[in-house]
Amino acid sequence: MVPNRRAVVVENSRHIELEAAPAHVFVVGLDDFNLRFIQRVKNAERYRISRLLDQAEIASARQFDLPALLDKARRQLAQADGGVDAIVGYWDFPTQLMMPILRSELGLRGPSLESVLRCEHKYWSRLLQREAAPAHVPRFALVDPFDERAAERLHLPFPFWIKPVKAHSSKLGFLVGNRRQLDSALDKIRRGIDYFAKPFDHILEHARLPEEIAGIKGRYCIAEEIISAGRQCTLEGYVIGGQVEIYGIVGSVRGPNRSSFERYQYPYLPPGDVQGRMKQVAADVIARTGLDDSPFNVEFFYGKEDDSLHLLEINTRISKSHSPLFEAVEGSSNHQVMLEVALGEKPDYPAHQGRHKVAAKFMLRHYGDDDDAIVVDAPDEEQVARAEQRFPGTYIQLHARPGMRLGDFHHKDSYSYELAEIFMGAESYDELMENYRRCIEQLPFVISREGD
Secondary structure (H helix, E strand, O other): OOOOOOEEEEEOOOOEEEEEOOEEEEEEOOOHHHHHHHOOOOOHHHEEEEEEOOHHHHHHHOOOOHHHHHHHHHHHHHOOOOOOOEEEOOOOOOHHHHHHHHHHHHOOOOOOHHHHHHHHOHHHHHHHHHHHOHHHOOOEEEEOOOOOOHHHHOOOOOOEEEEEOOOOOOOOOEEEOOHHHHHHHHHHHHHHOHHHHHHHHHHHOOOOOOHHHHOOOOOOEEEEEOOOOOEEEEEEEEEEOOEEEEEEEEEEEEOOOOOOEEEEEEOOOOOHHHHHHHHHHHHHHHHHHOOOOEEEEEEEEEEOOOOEEEEEEEEOOOOOOOHHHHHHHHOOOOHHHHHHHHOOOOOOOOOOOOOOOEEEEEEEEEEOOOOOOEEEEOOOHHHHHHHHHHOOOOEEEEOOOOOOEHHHOOOEOOOEEEEEEEEEEEOOHHHHHHHHHHHHOOOOOEEEOOOO
16 A cells, blocks of 8 residues: 655745655654664654554563553554554564554555564474475474473474574573473473463464464474574565565674574675575575565574574564664664665665764673572663763663662573663774773673572
8 A cells, every 4th residue: 555645735936836744654662762763764854753552561462461452552543643654663572463463454555464474473484484495494393382291292302492483582492402401491481481372372363374373373382403503694674565675684693601692793794605595595485475565684594614504583574683783884774674665665775874884782691590689780871871972873771770680671581681782883893892891891780699
Protein backbone atom coordinates (compact mmCIF):
# COMPACT_ATOMS: atom_id res chain seq x y z
CA MET A 1 0.00 0.00 0.00
CA VAL A 2 1.31 3.46 -0.91
CA PRO A 3 1.63 5.68 2.17
CA ASN A 4 -1.23 8.13 2.52
CA ARG A 5 0.76 11.34 2.68
CA ARG A 6 -1.51 14.32 2.99
CA ALA A 7 -0.89 17.23 0.63
CA VAL A 8 -0.54 20.71 2.04
CA VAL A 9 -0.88 23.95 0.10
CA VAL A 10 2.23 26.13 -0.15
CA GLU A 11 1.60 29.60 -1.59
CA ASN A 12 4.12 32.16 -2.77
CA SER A 13 4.00 35.22 -4.97
CA ARG A 14 4.02 33.24 -8.21
CA HIS A 15 1.97 30.09 -7.81
CA ILE A 16 0.30 27.60 -5.54
CA GLU A 17 1.84 24.13 -5.33
CA LEU A 18 1.20 20.93 -3.40
CA GLU A 19 3.84 19.65 -1.04
CA ALA A 20 3.80 16.23 0.61
CA ALA A 21 3.30 16.40 4.35
CA PRO A 22 5.75 14.45 6.52
CA ALA A 23 4.97 10.74 6.67
CA HIS A 24 3.43 9.83 10.02
CA VAL A 25 5.53 6.95 11.35
CA PHE A 26 4.77 5.13 14.60
CA VAL A 27 7.76 3.54 16.33
CA VAL A 28 6.98 0.67 18.69
CA GLY A 29 8.71 1.06 22.05
CA LEU A 30 10.53 4.23 20.99
CA ASP A 31 13.08 5.25 23.63
CA ASP A 32 14.95 8.52 23.93
CA PHE A 33 18.32 6.98 23.04
CA ASN A 34 17.13 5.72 19.65
CA LEU A 35 15.01 8.81 19.03
CA ARG A 36 18.24 10.82 18.91
CA PHE A 37 19.48 8.73 15.99
CA ILE A 38 16.15 8.80 14.16
CA GLN A 39 16.08 12.59 14.39
CA ARG A 40 19.50 12.75 12.73
CA VAL A 41 18.94 10.41 9.77
CA LYS A 42 19.20 11.76 6.26
CA ASN A 43 16.06 13.72 5.29
CA ALA A 44 14.71 13.47 8.85
CA GLU A 45 12.32 16.33 8.14
CA ARG A 46 10.32 13.97 5.91
CA TYR A 47 9.09 12.03 8.94
CA ARG A 48 6.67 12.80 11.72
CA ILE A 49 7.61 10.39 14.49
CA SER A 50 5.17 9.17 17.16
CA ARG A 51 5.60 6.65 19.95
CA LEU A 52 3.52 3.47 19.97
CA LEU A 53 3.49 1.85 23.40
CA ASP A 54 6.64 2.02 25.49
CA GLN A 55 9.41 -0.44 26.17
CA ALA A 56 8.35 -1.12 29.77
CA GLU A 57 4.91 -2.21 28.54
CA ILE A 58 6.43 -4.43 25.87
CA ALA A 59 8.77 -6.09 28.36
CA SER A 60 5.91 -6.82 30.75
CA ALA A 61 3.82 -8.23 27.90
CA ARG A 62 6.22 -11.14 27.60
CA GLN A 63 5.14 -12.21 31.04
CA PHE A 64 1.58 -10.95 31.24
CA ASP A 65 -1.11 -9.86 28.76
CA LEU A 66 -0.05 -9.54 25.12
CA PRO A 67 -3.66 -9.38 23.82
CA ALA A 68 -4.24 -6.33 26.03
CA LEU A 69 -1.07 -4.74 24.68
CA LEU A 70 -2.19 -5.25 21.08
CA ASP A 71 -5.55 -3.72 21.93
CA LYS A 72 -3.86 -0.69 23.47
CA ALA A 73 -1.77 -0.26 20.34
CA ARG A 74 -4.89 -0.46 18.19
CA ARG A 75 -6.55 2.28 20.24
CA GLN A 76 -3.50 4.52 19.94
CA LEU A 77 -3.37 4.03 16.18
CA ALA A 78 -7.11 4.63 15.78
CA GLN A 79 -6.76 7.97 17.56
CA ALA A 80 -3.77 9.09 15.48
CA ASP A 81 -4.08 12.66 14.27
CA GLY A 82 -3.70 12.62 10.51
CA GLY A 83 -3.64 8.87 10.02
CA VAL A 84 -0.81 6.34 9.99
CA ASP A 85 1.68 5.91 7.15
CA ALA A 86 3.97 3.26 8.68
CA ILE A 87 4.65 1.20 11.80
CA VAL A 88 8.28 0.35 12.54
CA GLY A 89 10.36 -1.03 15.40
CA TYR A 90 13.84 -2.16 16.30
CA TRP A 91 13.22 -4.26 19.42
CA ASP A 92 13.19 -8.04 19.30
CA PHE A 93 10.39 -10.19 20.68
CA PRO A 94 7.50 -9.50 20.86
CA THR A 95 7.78 -6.25 18.84
CA GLN A 96 8.77 -7.89 15.54
CA LEU A 97 5.81 -10.26 15.71
CA MET A 98 3.28 -7.64 16.82
CA MET A 99 3.98 -5.28 13.94
CA PRO A 100 2.79 -7.55 11.08
CA ILE A 101 -0.54 -7.99 12.89
CA LEU A 102 -1.04 -4.24 13.35
CA ARG A 103 0.13 -3.36 9.83
CA SER A 104 -2.15 -5.94 8.25
CA GLU A 105 -5.16 -4.58 10.11
CA LEU A 106 -4.46 -1.07 8.78
CA GLY A 107 -3.44 -2.10 5.27
CA LEU A 108 0.11 -0.80 5.70
CA ARG A 109 3.17 -1.98 3.85
CA GLY A 110 5.31 -4.62 5.52
CA PRO A 111 6.15 -8.33 5.64
CA SER A 112 3.48 -10.92 6.34
CA LEU A 113 3.29 -12.46 9.80
CA GLU A 114 4.02 -15.89 8.35
CA SER A 115 7.21 -14.71 6.62
CA VAL A 116 8.43 -13.09 9.84
CA LEU A 117 7.70 -16.30 11.75
CA ARG A 118 9.68 -18.29 9.19
CA CYS A 119 12.68 -16.25 10.32
CA GLU A 120 11.92 -15.80 14.02
CA HIS A 121 10.65 -19.30 14.96
CA LYS A 122 14.08 -20.87 15.40
CA TYR A 123 13.11 -24.44 14.47
CA TRP A 124 10.96 -23.46 11.47
CA SER A 125 13.71 -21.13 10.32
CA ARG A 126 16.34 -23.88 10.51
CA LEU A 127 14.18 -26.19 8.41
CA LEU A 128 13.93 -23.56 5.66
CA GLN A 129 17.61 -22.63 5.94
CA ARG A 130 18.49 -26.28 5.44
CA GLU A 131 16.41 -26.35 2.28
CA ALA A 132 17.95 -23.16 0.87
CA ALA A 133 21.58 -23.53 1.98
CA PRO A 134 22.20 -27.03 3.37
CA ALA A 135 26.00 -26.72 3.36
CA HIS A 136 25.88 -23.77 5.76
CA VAL A 137 23.44 -24.98 8.44
CA PRO A 138 24.50 -26.96 11.53
CA ARG A 139 22.83 -30.16 12.63
CA PHE A 140 19.86 -29.45 14.89
CA ALA A 141 17.01 -31.20 16.67
CA LEU A 142 13.64 -30.34 18.17
CA VAL A 143 13.40 -30.78 21.95
CA ASP A 144 10.34 -30.93 24.19
CA PRO A 145 11.79 -29.90 27.58
CA PHE A 146 8.67 -31.23 29.35
CA ASP A 147 9.19 -34.74 27.97
CA GLU A 148 10.60 -36.88 30.78
CA ARG A 149 12.77 -38.65 28.22
CA ALA A 150 13.88 -35.47 26.42
CA ALA A 151 17.56 -36.03 27.16
CA GLU A 152 17.44 -39.67 26.02
CA ARG A 153 15.67 -38.80 22.76
CA LEU A 154 18.23 -36.13 21.85
CA HIS A 155 20.90 -37.69 19.67
CA LEU A 156 23.19 -34.73 18.98
CA PRO A 157 26.71 -35.38 20.31
CA PHE A 158 27.96 -33.16 23.13
CA PRO A 159 28.68 -30.30 23.27
CA PHE A 160 25.75 -28.37 21.77
CA TRP A 161 23.52 -25.36 22.36
CA ILE A 162 19.94 -25.62 23.57
CA LYS A 163 17.45 -22.72 23.60
CA PRO A 164 13.71 -22.03 23.21
CA VAL A 165 12.30 -21.80 19.68
CA LYS A 166 11.57 -18.17 20.54
CA ALA A 167 13.44 -16.06 23.09
CA HIS A 168 15.87 -13.18 22.78
CA SER A 169 19.26 -11.91 23.95
CA SER A 170 20.51 -15.48 24.60
CA LYS A 171 18.11 -15.84 27.53
CA LEU A 172 17.50 -19.50 28.44
CA GLY A 173 20.21 -20.43 25.98
CA PHE A 174 22.74 -22.93 27.34
CA LEU A 175 25.97 -24.52 26.14
CA VAL A 176 25.86 -28.10 27.41
CA GLY A 177 28.83 -30.44 27.43
CA ASN A 178 27.47 -33.50 29.18
CA ARG A 179 24.30 -35.15 30.48
CA ARG A 180 24.48 -33.44 33.85
CA GLN A 181 24.65 -30.00 32.25
CA LEU A 182 21.80 -30.91 29.89
CA ASP A 183 19.57 -31.97 32.79
CA SER A 184 20.36 -28.70 34.59
CA ALA A 185 19.62 -26.65 31.46
CA LEU A 186 16.31 -28.44 30.87
CA ASP A 187 15.31 -27.78 34.47
CA LYS A 188 16.03 -24.05 34.14
CA ILE A 189 14.23 -23.91 30.79
CA ARG A 190 11.12 -25.60 32.21
CA ARG A 191 11.01 -23.07 35.04
CA GLY A 192 11.44 -20.01 32.81
CA ILE A 193 10.15 -20.75 29.34
CA ASP A 194 6.59 -19.53 29.86
CA TYR A 195 7.99 -16.00 30.08
CA PHE A 196 8.41 -16.23 26.30
CA ALA A 197 6.06 -19.08 25.39
CA LYS A 198 2.76 -17.55 26.46
CA PRO A 199 3.00 -14.36 24.39
CA PHE A 200 4.56 -16.29 21.50
CA ASP A 201 1.66 -18.73 21.47
CA HIS A 202 -0.76 -15.82 21.25
CA ILE A 203 1.10 -14.54 18.19
CA LEU A 204 0.92 -18.00 16.59
CA GLU A 205 -2.88 -17.90 16.88
CA HIS A 206 -2.90 -15.08 14.31
CA ALA A 207 -0.86 -17.02 11.73
CA ARG A 208 -1.63 -19.62 9.06
CA LEU A 209 0.86 -22.34 9.92
CA PRO A 210 1.74 -25.47 7.94
CA GLU A 211 0.73 -28.74 9.56
CA GLU A 212 4.31 -29.69 10.44
CA ILE A 213 4.80 -26.44 12.40
CA ALA A 214 1.34 -25.85 13.91
CA GLY A 215 2.03 -28.06 16.93
CA ILE A 216 5.50 -26.69 17.67
CA LYS A 217 4.66 -23.79 19.93
CA GLY A 218 6.53 -21.68 22.43
CA ARG A 219 7.27 -24.41 24.97
CA TYR A 220 9.57 -26.25 22.58
CA CYS A 221 13.33 -25.86 22.22
CA ILE A 222 15.93 -26.40 19.57
CA ALA A 223 19.32 -28.03 20.09
CA GLU A 224 22.12 -27.16 17.66
CA GLU A 225 25.65 -28.37 17.18
CA ILE A 226 28.33 -25.82 18.03
CA ILE A 227 29.64 -23.71 15.16
CA SER A 228 31.63 -21.21 17.20
CA ALA A 229 34.99 -21.79 15.50
CA GLY A 230 36.01 -18.71 13.56
CA ARG A 231 34.81 -15.13 13.43
CA GLN A 232 31.19 -14.14 13.96
CA CYS A 233 29.70 -11.32 11.94
CA THR A 234 26.33 -9.89 10.98
CA LEU A 235 25.14 -8.77 7.55
CA GLU A 236 22.72 -5.85 7.76
CA GLY A 237 20.36 -5.55 4.82
CA TYR A 238 16.85 -5.11 3.53
CA VAL A 239 14.50 -6.68 1.01
CA ILE A 240 12.07 -4.59 -1.01
CA GLY A 241 10.07 -5.78 -4.00
CA GLY A 242 11.77 -9.16 -3.59
CA GLN A 243 15.23 -7.66 -4.10
CA VAL A 244 17.78 -8.30 -1.34
CA GLU A 245 20.44 -5.68 -0.60
CA ILE A 246 23.29 -5.86 1.95
CA TYR A 247 24.67 -2.50 3.10
CA GLY A 248 27.11 -3.36 5.89
CA ILE A 249 28.91 -6.12 7.79
CA VAL A 250 29.46 -5.85 11.54
CA GLY A 251 31.95 -8.03 13.42
CA SER A 252 30.98 -9.65 16.74
CA VAL A 253 33.48 -10.51 19.47
CA ARG A 254 32.54 -12.82 22.34
CA GLY A 255 33.92 -12.75 25.85
CA PRO A 256 36.11 -15.33 27.61
CA ASN A 257 33.11 -17.61 28.23
CA ARG A 258 32.62 -17.91 24.41
CA SER A 259 28.94 -17.11 24.90
CA SER A 260 28.42 -13.48 25.92
CA PHE A 261 29.16 -10.70 23.45
CA GLU A 262 31.80 -8.17 24.49
CA ARG A 263 31.69 -5.89 21.45
CA TYR A 264 30.33 -5.27 17.96
CA GLN A 265 32.61 -3.43 15.55
CA TYR A 266 32.06 -1.81 12.16
CA PRO A 267 33.15 -2.15 9.48
CA TYR A 268 34.20 -5.79 9.38
CA LEU A 269 35.72 -6.72 6.03
CA PRO A 270 36.26 -10.43 5.43
CA PRO A 271 37.89 -11.39 2.11
CA GLY A 272 35.89 -10.35 -0.93
CA ASP A 273 34.99 -13.89 -2.00
CA VAL A 274 33.76 -14.65 1.54
CA GLN A 275 31.58 -11.53 1.51
CA GLY A 276 30.13 -12.66 -1.79
CA ARG A 277 29.30 -16.12 -0.43
CA MET A 278 27.70 -14.65 2.68
CA LYS A 279 25.55 -12.31 0.62
CA GLN A 280 24.44 -15.11 -1.68
CA VAL A 281 23.51 -17.41 1.22
CA ALA A 282 21.61 -14.56 2.89
CA ALA A 283 19.72 -13.80 -0.34
CA ASP A 284 18.85 -17.48 -0.90
CA VAL A 285 17.55 -17.93 2.64
CA ILE A 286 15.59 -14.66 2.69
CA ALA A 287 13.95 -15.65 -0.59
CA ARG A 288 12.99 -19.05 0.87
CA THR A 289 11.27 -17.42 3.85
CA GLY A 290 9.22 -15.10 1.64
CA LEU A 291 10.26 -12.07 3.69
CA ASP A 292 9.66 -8.82 1.78
CA ASP A 293 9.45 -5.08 2.45
CA SER A 294 11.56 -5.43 5.57
CA PRO A 295 14.99 -4.73 7.00
CA PHE A 296 16.83 -7.76 8.32
CA ASN A 297 20.16 -8.96 9.66
CA VAL A 298 21.75 -12.36 9.18
CA GLU A 299 24.43 -13.73 11.52
CA PHE A 300 27.28 -15.93 10.27
CA PHE A 301 30.41 -17.67 11.51
CA TYR A 302 33.35 -17.65 9.12
CA GLY A 303 36.13 -20.15 9.80
CA LYS A 304 39.34 -18.86 8.25
CA GLU A 305 41.25 -22.08 8.89
CA ASP A 306 38.92 -24.29 6.83
CA ASP A 307 37.11 -21.55 4.83
CA SER A 308 33.81 -22.69 6.37
CA LEU A 309 30.71 -20.53 6.49
CA HIS A 310 27.84 -21.24 8.87
CA LEU A 311 24.56 -19.39 9.26
CA LEU A 312 23.48 -18.69 12.84
CA GLU A 313 20.14 -16.89 12.62
CA ILE A 314 17.98 -14.32 10.86
CA ASN A 315 16.37 -11.27 12.52
CA THR A 316 13.62 -9.32 10.76
CA ARG A 317 14.73 -5.88 11.94
CA ILE A 318 17.65 -3.51 12.00
CA SER A 319 20.02 -4.04 14.88
CA LYS A 320 19.68 -1.10 17.27
CA SER A 321 23.03 -2.13 18.73
CA HIS A 322 24.59 -1.29 15.38
CA SER A 323 22.79 2.04 14.90
CA PRO A 324 25.40 4.28 16.58
CA LEU A 325 28.14 2.44 14.69
CA PHE A 326 26.53 3.15 11.33
CA GLU A 327 25.98 6.79 12.25
CA ALA A 328 29.62 7.16 13.35
CA VAL A 329 31.01 5.70 10.11
CA GLU A 330 28.28 6.42 7.54
CA GLY A 331 26.89 9.69 8.87
CA SER A 332 23.34 8.31 9.21
CA SER A 333 22.16 5.38 11.31
CA ASN A 334 20.46 2.28 9.97
CA HIS A 335 17.19 3.71 11.25
CA GLN A 336 17.16 5.42 7.87
CA VAL A 337 16.79 2.01 6.20
CA MET A 338 13.99 1.04 8.59
CA LEU A 339 12.03 4.21 7.77
CA GLU A 340 12.52 4.19 4.01
CA VAL A 341 11.67 0.51 3.55
CA ALA A 342 8.49 0.92 5.63
CA LEU A 343 7.37 3.63 3.20
CA GLY A 344 8.14 1.54 0.13
CA GLU A 345 11.28 3.45 -0.85
CA LYS A 346 14.59 1.90 -1.87
CA PRO A 347 17.07 3.22 0.69
CA ASP A 348 19.81 5.61 -0.38
CA TYR A 349 22.31 3.96 1.93
CA PRO A 350 25.08 3.75 3.12
CA ALA A 351 26.08 7.40 3.18
CA HIS A 352 29.90 7.20 3.69
CA GLN A 353 29.85 10.58 5.45
CA GLY A 354 30.63 9.73 9.08
CA ARG A 355 33.17 11.39 11.37
CA HIS A 356 35.00 8.14 12.17
CA LYS A 357 36.58 5.34 10.16
CA VAL A 358 35.71 2.61 12.68
CA ALA A 359 33.27 2.27 15.56
CA ALA A 360 32.23 -0.27 18.19
CA LYS A 361 29.64 -1.04 20.80
CA PHE A 362 31.32 -2.39 23.94
CA MET A 363 29.33 -4.38 26.49
CA LEU A 364 30.92 -4.07 29.91
CA ARG A 365 30.04 -7.30 31.74
CA HIS A 366 30.21 -9.02 35.09
CA TYR A 367 30.74 -12.74 34.54
CA GLY A 368 29.42 -15.58 36.65
CA ASP A 369 26.16 -16.94 38.04
CA ASP A 370 25.61 -14.26 40.69
CA ASP A 371 21.87 -13.55 40.72
CA ASP A 372 21.99 -12.66 44.42
CA ALA A 373 24.94 -10.28 44.14
CA ILE A 374 24.30 -6.56 44.66
CA VAL A 375 25.63 -3.51 42.84
CA VAL A 376 27.32 -1.61 45.67
CA ASP A 377 28.69 1.22 43.56
CA ALA A 378 28.27 2.42 39.96
CA PRO A 379 29.20 5.57 38.02
CA ASP A 380 26.96 8.58 38.55
CA GLU A 381 25.71 10.96 35.84
CA GLU A 382 28.62 13.33 36.32
CA GLN A 383 31.19 10.55 35.83
CA VAL A 384 29.37 9.36 32.71
CA ALA A 385 29.24 12.89 31.30
CA ARG A 386 32.97 13.38 31.90
CA ALA A 387 33.79 10.13 30.12
CA GLU A 388 31.60 11.05 27.14
CA GLN A 389 33.18 14.50 26.90
CA ARG A 390 36.70 13.12 27.05
CA PHE A 391 36.03 10.97 23.99
CA PRO A 392 33.84 12.93 21.51
CA GLY A 393 31.13 10.90 19.85
CA THR A 394 30.93 8.47 22.77
CA TYR A 395 27.56 7.35 24.18
CA ILE A 396 27.27 5.48 27.48
CA GLN A 397 24.14 3.67 28.68
CA LEU A 398 24.25 2.40 32.26
CA HIS A 399 22.23 -0.68 33.22
CA ALA A 400 23.62 -1.08 36.74
CA ARG A 401 22.67 1.25 39.59
CA PRO A 402 23.64 1.08 43.26
CA GLY A 403 21.37 -1.26 45.19
CA MET A 404 20.32 -3.33 42.18
CA ARG A 405 20.33 -7.13 42.45
CA LEU A 406 22.01 -8.76 39.44
CA GLY A 407 19.25 -11.35 39.17
CA ASP A 408 16.77 -8.53 38.47
CA PHE A 409 18.71 -7.22 35.46
CA HIS A 410 16.92 -7.15 32.11
CA HIS A 411 20.34 -6.97 30.44
CA LYS A 412 21.74 -10.42 31.17
CA ASP A 413 22.18 -13.81 29.58
CA SER A 414 22.67 -17.22 31.11
CA TYR A 415 26.31 -16.53 31.98
CA SER A 416 26.84 -12.81 32.55
CA TYR A 417 25.33 -9.44 33.45
CA GLU A 418 25.67 -6.37 31.25
CA LEU A 419 26.62 -3.39 33.42
CA ALA A 420 26.85 -0.78 30.65
CA GLU A 421 26.90 -0.23 26.90
CA ILE A 422 29.61 2.06 25.54
CA PHE A 423 29.55 3.27 21.91
CA MET A 424 32.78 4.76 20.57
CA GLY A 425 34.38 5.75 17.25
CA ALA A 426 38.01 6.27 16.21
CA GLU A 427 40.40 6.47 13.30
CA SER A 428 41.68 2.91 13.78
CA TYR A 429 40.88 -0.19 15.82
CA ASP A 430 44.06 0.21 17.86
CA GLU A 431 42.99 3.71 18.85
CA LEU A 432 39.48 2.48 19.55
CA MET A 433 40.63 -0.24 21.96
CA GLU A 434 42.96 2.14 23.78
CA ASN A 435 40.21 4.74 24.16
CA TYR A 436 37.87 2.09 25.54
CA ARG A 437 40.45 0.98 28.10
CA ARG A 438 40.88 4.56 29.26
CA CYS A 439 37.14 5.16 29.28
CA ILE A 440 36.22 2.26 31.57
CA GLU A 441 38.88 3.36 34.04
CA GLN A 442 36.55 6.30 34.70
CA LEU A 443 33.50 4.07 35.23
CA PRO A 444 33.89 2.29 38.58
CA PHE A 445 31.57 -0.62 39.43
CA VAL A 446 31.60 -2.57 42.68
CA ILE A 447 29.69 -5.87 42.90
CA SER A 448 29.29 -7.65 46.22
CA ARG A 449 28.21 -11.24 46.65
CA GLU A 450 26.24 -12.20 49.73
CA GLY A 451 28.69 -12.96 52.51
CA ASP A 452 31.62 -11.08 50.95
